[in-house]
Amino acid sequence: MILPLLCLACGFAAPLQDNAPPAPAAAELYEDRPGADPNGIDRYYMGRQIARVMGHQGANWLERRTRQQEEDLNTLIRLLKLEPGMTVADIGAGSGVIAQRMAPKVDNGEAPGGVVKAVDIQPEMIARLRGRMKQRGIDNVEPVLSDPTDPKLEPGSVDVAVMVDVYHEFDDPHAMTAALVKALKPGGRLVWVEYRAEDPRVPIKAIHKMSEAQVKKEASRPEFGLEYVDTADALPRQHVITFRKPAADEAEDAAE
Numbered sequence: 001m002i003l004p005l006l007c008l009a010c011g012f013a014a015p016l017q018d019n020a021p022p023a024p025a026a027a028e029l030y031e032d033r034p035g036a037d038p039n040g041i042d043r044y045y046m047g048r049q050i051a052r053v054m055g056h057q058g059a060n061w062l063e064r065r066t067r068q069q070e071e072d073l074n075t076l077i078r079l080l081k082l083e084p085g086m087t088v089a090d091i092g093a094g095s096g097v098i099a100q101r102m103a104p105k106v107d108n109g110e111a112p113g114g115v116v117k118a119v120d121i122q123p124e125m126i127a128r129l130r131g132r133m134k135q136r137g138i139d140n141v142e143p144v145l146s147d148p149t150d151p152k153l154e155p156g157s158v159d160v161a162v163m164v165d166v167y168h169e170f171d172d173p174h175a176m177t178a179a180l181v182k183a184l185k186p187g188g189r190l191v192w193v194e195y196r197a198e199d200p201r202v203p204i205k206a207i208h209k210m211s212e213a214q215v216k217k218e219a220s221r222p223e224f225g226l227e228y229v230d231t232a233d234a235l236p237r238q239h240v241i242t243f244r245k246p247a248a249d250e251a252e253d254a255a256e
């Protein structure tokens with residue numbers, strides 16, 4: 001049985017997962033009021049003010065030389081446990097710094113066909129990402145120009161969807177999470193990489209950080225049907241929080 005999920009932006013009912021309870025009405029999900037932080041928009045979701053989208057003018061910051069050391073990108077990629085042959089989605093890929101590092105992990109000659117879908121809503125970011133991959137001869141990163149509520153991924157096609165420093169700036173995190181759950185294969189993983197709000201030493205504006213508890217609260221909404229896997233805190237600044245979509249038979253067992 002397919003149950004409906006109300007998409008806030010598009011205003012129609014869309015299917016999510018079998019056995020998942022229906023989503024609450026759109027008006028219950030969001031609170032539209034003046035934001036306390038000028039770096040955010042005038043909308044709150046589950047008690048959290050949503051951040052403004054980082055413009056493409058910020059691409060140089062994403063590509064800064066010191067980033068490897070500050071964020072330990074090698075460890076981040078290792079924590080994602082990518083395997084040859086996987087289809088991975090880099091959601092909010094920006095100019096492709098993360099996608100570039102994921103690409104050789106899913107296609108290293110052992111299993112053909114591993115691909116990184118690099119999804120972003122800004123055409124300027126997508127153009128810059130294309131240039132980066134071309135310059136480096138990387139041919140298994142597929143740029144996807146998406147919409148704020150639709151990552152434009154095939155249902156049931158993705159092994160791992162990764163969101164590096166982006167979830168907190170989704171205009172409509174409920175619609176995006178629902179769409180990503182739909183895009184995952186049964187057993188597929190959805191990974192939040194967010195600056196740690198609990199740690200005042202992390203030198204990032206508060207609105208661009210998230211606590212582990214807040215991520216878990218938002219990811220654990222019953223209509224998503226996601227299962228918490230773990231939280232890795234091996235990075236200098238970010239949490240890596242992993243949920244998974246249960247396989248079909250697991251979801252049936254849970255409903256019995």
Ligand SMILES: C[S@@+](CC[C@H](N)C(=O)[O-])C[C@H]1O[C@@H](n2cnc3c(N)ncnc32)[C@H](O)[C@@H]1O
Nearest residue numbers: 054062092093094097120121122125148164166
């Ligand atoms: C702070 S940047 C992070 C880029 C990249 N993940 C990295 O770490 O280098 C956030 C990116 O997410 C994109 N973005 C924001 N909302 C989005 C959405 N709903 N769907 C896809 N991309 C989104 C922005 O356009 C921007 O390029």
